[in-house]
Every structure is written in C-alpha cells, then in structure tokens.
Amino acid sequence: MNKEAKIQAMTEIMTKFTSYMGKHLPDDVTAKLKELREQEDSYLAKVVYDSMTENQELANQLNRPCCQDTGVVQYFVKVGSQFPLLAEVQDILRTAALEATKEAPLRHNAVQIFEEKNTGTNTGERIPWINWEIIPNEKGINIEVYMAGGGCSLPGQGKTLMPAAGYEGVVEFVFDVMTSYGINACPPLLVGIGIGGSIDVAAELSKKALFRPLGVRHSNSRGAEMERLMEKGLNDLGLGPQGLSGKNSVMGVHMETAARHPSTISVAVSIGCWAHRKGNIQINEDMTYEITSHRGVTL
Amino acid sequence: MKKILTTPIQNEELEQLTAGDVVYLNGYLVTCRDMPHRRLVELGQKLPVDLAGLAIFHAGPIVVKEDDGWKMISIGPTTSMRMEKFEKEFIAETGVKLIVGKGGMGPNTVEGCQTYKAVHAVFPGGCAVLAATEVEEIERVEWLELGMPEALWVCRVKEFGPLIISIDTKGNNLFETNKVLFNEKKVPIVKEICSQVKFIK
Ligand code: SF4
Numbered sequence: 370m371n372k373e374a375k376i377q378a379m380t381e382i383m384t385k386f387t388s389y390m391g392k393h394l395p396d397d398v399t400a401k402l403k404e405l406r407e408q409e410d411s412y413l414a415k416v417v418y419d420s421m422t423e424n425q426e427l428a429n430q431l432n433r434p435c436c437q438d439t440g441v442v443q444y445f446v447k448v449g450s451q452f453p454l455l456a457e458v459q460d461i462l463r464t465a466a467l468e469a470t471k472e473a474p475l476r477h478n479a480v481q482i483f484e485e486k487n488t489g490t491n492t493g494e495r496i497p498w499i500n501w502e503i504i505p506n507e508k509g510i511n512i513e514v515y516m517a518g519g520g521c522s523l524p525g526q527g528k529t530l531m532p533a534a535g536y537e538g539v540v541e542f543v544f545d546v547m548t549s550y551g552i553n554a555c556p557p558l559l560v561g562i563g564i565g566g567s568i569d570v571a572a573e574l575s576k577k578a579l580f581r582p583l584g585v586r587h588s589n590s591r592g593a594e595m596e597r598l599m600e601k602g603l604n605d606l607g608l609g610p611q612g613l614s615g616k617n618s619v620m621g622v623h624m625e626t627a628a629r630h631p632s633t634i635s636v637a638v639s640i641g642c643w644a645h646r647k648g649n650i651q652i653n654e655d656m657t658y659e660i661t662s663h664r665g666v667t668l
Numbered sequence: 669m670k671k672i673l674t675t676p677i678q679n680e681e682l683e684q685l686t687a688g689d690v691v692y693l694n695g696y697l698v699t700c701r702d703m704p705h706r707r708l709v710e711l712g713q714k715l716p717v718d719l720a721g722l723a724i725f726h727a728g729p730i731v732v733k734e735d736d737g738w739k740m741i742s743i744g745p746t747t748s749m750r751m752e753k754f755e756k757e758f759i760a761e762t763g764v765k766l767i768v769g770k771g772g773m774g775p776n777t778v779e780g781c782q783t784y785k786a787v788h789a790v791f792p793g794g795c796a797v798l799a800a801t802e803v804e805e806i807e808r809v810e811w812l813e814l815g816m817p818e819a820l821w822v823c824r825v826k827e828f829g830p831l832i833i834s835i836d837t838k839g840n841n842l843f844e845t846n847k848v849l850f851n852e853k854k855v856p857i858v859k860e861i862c863s864q865v866k867f868i869k
Contacts (some may be wrong), residue, residue, distance in 0.1 A: 412690070413832060416830045417792045417830070420792040420798055420830055421794070423798050424792075424794070424795040424796070424798040427798055427801055428797045431801075433742060433800075434742060434797075435797060436742075436744060436793075436794040436795075437728075437730055437742040437743065437796035438744070520793065535865070535866065535867070535868045536862075536866070536867050540861050540862055541858055541862070544857070548850050552771060552772075552843065552846075552847070552850075553747055553749070553771040555770075591865075595865055598864060598865070602857040602860070602861050606854060606857065607850070608850065610792070611770075611790060611792055611832075612843065613832060613842070614849070642793075642794060643794060644794040
C-alpha cells in the first residue's frame, strides 16, 4: 500500500469507527449495566434500566445514535514514533469526525467561542479535540474515541488543595460533586478522578481515567483500595438510575495519578454517563486494525 | 398493568398520582423548552398551540423531513431545571397538565403544580431512540424559525413512557426528597472513607 492508499484507508476506518461508537456502547459498559440492573429490586429502578436496554436494542435495529446528544468528538491518541502516517493523523481525524457527523448522523455540537455560533459541522476551533502521546519506536497507533455529552460534561470540576487537606480532601471533593451535580448527568456514572500537582495535570488524567476498561484497578495498592472504597461509598449513597434512587450510583471509580508538588494536591473529576460512548481501536502500520472496546466488530 | 394518561388530562386523574408513580401517555405531547417559555412568560407572546389539558416535553428533537411530513429520529429529555424560572406562570397561562423532562424542578414548579393541578414527570435520559419510536406522528410544527430544537413539535404519542412522576399535585418533590436523603447518607460514608486514606503522615 502506498502512502496515499494508507491515508485513504485510515480515514475510512476512523470515519466508520467514529460513527459506529455513537450508536453502540462498549462491551464492558453493556455488561456492567446488565449487572447493575440485576441488583435492583425496586420497580422504579428496574423500569429505568429496562428502558435503557430497550433503547440500545432499538438504536441497534434502526441504526441510530443511542442518545440524541452525541457530544463533542475527542480523540486520545497514542502514536508510535515510527507510525508511517504520523504527520497525517491530525488531518485524518478531522476528516473522520466531519464525515462521521454526516454519515451517522451526529448532532452538531461545536459552538465557536466569542462568535457564539454553531458551526453546523460538529467541528470547530481545536475540535475534534486531539490529545497526543508519542510512544518511542512503536509502529502502530492506538486511538481512544470519546463523545463528551453536555449532561455528563457539566459536573466536570477541579480544585487544588493544600497538603493539609490530604487524600481526605480528595474524597470530600468527589462526593460533593456527585451529590450536587451527579444526579442530572444520567447515572449510573463512571467517575474519573485525576490527582497531580497542578490542575491541568489532574484534569487531563481525570478524563483519561474514563477510558480504562471497567474492572481494572489502579496499579498502586493504595490507589486500588481508594478506588474500591469510593466506589462502595458512592454506591451506598444509592443515587440509582437517573438519580431516582436505587441500589447503586456508579459503574466504577477510576483514578489516574501523577507525582505532585510537595505543596499542592490537585484533584479533578470527569464524569461518564450511563451511555458512556468510548471506543478503542489499534491500527497497525499496514492499516490492519483491531477494535478492543467492541469485540468482534468489523467496520 | 400500565397506568395510562390520555389527553385532554383531567384534574381528577392527576390528583390520584403520587411522586414515584410510573405512567404512560396517549395523545398529544408538544416539545417546548427554553425559547417558547421565555416568549410566553417574559415577552408575553401567545403560543400558537393550545396546550390546555395536554403535555409538554422539555426536549430538542432530531427530525427529518419526508415527502408527506416529518419523521422523529431521536428525542430525549433535556434538563428541566432550566425552565424552573418560567414554569409556574407557564402552567397558569396555558393550562398544561403534564410536564416531561429530565432531573428535578424547584419550588416554583411545585407551587404551580399544586395551585393549577399539573405534574412533572421524568423520561429516562439518554433513551432517545425509544422515545422516538413512541411518537406515532408529528402532526405539525410551529415556531420553526427558532430552529429545530426550540420549535414546538406537536406529536401524537402512543404509550409514551415510562414517565416517572417527580412532582405531584400534593406538593411532593421526588428529587428534592432524594437529595436530602443522599446528603444525609453522605456524611457518615465520607467520614468512614477518610479514616482509611490518611496516607500523608
Ligand atoms: S448525560 Fe449522557 S445519556 Fe444523558 S442525555 Fe447527556 S449524553 Fe445522553
């Protein structure tokens, strides 16, 4: 395959994948929702979970986006330094978002700052958002696609604490966000928490925490334990589906961390709603690919 | 058995409902969010649809034009709280009986529902395809100049739901009650977790 053919192939893969993941939830989320539904015994909670299941089946059948808010498209890229299209990735992803918006169709969710006009293309200044990590000596590319809805982006918050506040301050912050803003973000939620020395680091990590497959814990044993404690604690609040009360509140709590400055602890929270549209794809240098978030899917 | 409300909805039917009940709707459901509320309440404009006895939906749908009319593709609830400022006056002016949206509303709406006999209900957020398939027909559209999400789409619906009553005619507010409960539960839970994360020593 020459370079032109590769560019065309990758554009097509990413267009189709972006469109696909706006219509289908990833395997881990689908399984988790089923598990949470089974734990509920109140009529109200069951009715809501059943509507979610029915909605996903209908979206599948009718080939439509499952939620009307298809969010702002974001790509979190881990690209090998030897990837043959390194210089073209940005253009390819912009085209993919544009084309997927027409093909799916996705809602137009890009409003230009200051002009305050919706661009009508779902793309705009720095949107689709692209986040880069370069992996030395690798030849492939791994892309996390995410659709950030309005309702679930609204609770997103961060705060820089003084060390005296400790990890206790982190816990309090997360719970306050959840009880005040979580209810309207379409629970059961996935809670992404970032901790670092400054707010930008914490914010970025909190979003990346949302991409970790459900059920995988922080690699540090204290981190893993803190995730477990908060997950149990938040579930004991019993927000239930749509905040109508129930046995659980969350699909999971994920923390991502970076070493901090001795004088600061920054914490940020990003929320994923029950319709958590994330998709992971690995593309190799020869343009073969593997979708890890939605197993067995070919585009 | 499903409890079904049919438009025009009667006060007596609403008075039997309690926050937390689940109902379905047959009849007319009109989309109505920020702009029509503002036009009616703040700008004093008359609505081009008579809402007496009907239901409104806080929602901005995705609709496509077909040869003989419009087709509902996707319609999900938007956050009701944005309409809180207008809802009491809106109920008084229009005689609307059922308000459908997402999340709770505040004391202004509670008062409106009690005084003028109306209820607020929640349709599960994110279930936009399900909702679209429960729309039998879009009979007409008004104020389309406001754009697709803000226009008044007059929909005939069949067993539209589930609709979870969040504010009833008796002054109950499900989300407010839940919020108090969640906050009460939070205090001991946070305290317990904090005792286990004292990593800075
Ligand atoms: S919070 Fe998520 S499920 Fe709810 S309306 Fe927004 S995008 Fe859809």
